[in-house]
Amino acid sequence: MDKNERITCTPHSKYEYEMVQLLSDLSGKTFSFIVAEALHDYLKNNFESEVKRYLEIGYILNSKKQ
Numbered sequence: 001m002d003k004n005e006r007i008t009c010t011p012h013s014k015y016e017y018e019m020v021q022l023l024s025d026l027s028g029k030t031f032s033f034i035v036a037e038a039l040h041d042y043l044k045n046n047f048e049s050e051v052k053r054y055l056e057i058g059y060i061l062n063s064k065k066q
Helices: 014-027 031-065
Strands: none
Touching (some): 014 031
């Protein structure tokens, strides 16, 4: 992976921002590392089922048009 590949992340709330800040402070890891780990865990747990769900929805919508 190219180190210049970046994603900007904005927490949904101030509370989420503070949770990331606390984890960063407690672990001594950067904000970026904490968010990257959260993204990694989310994708590991949800990517396959999310893609499958969108494909199923597309199939249902397309079959209703016919």
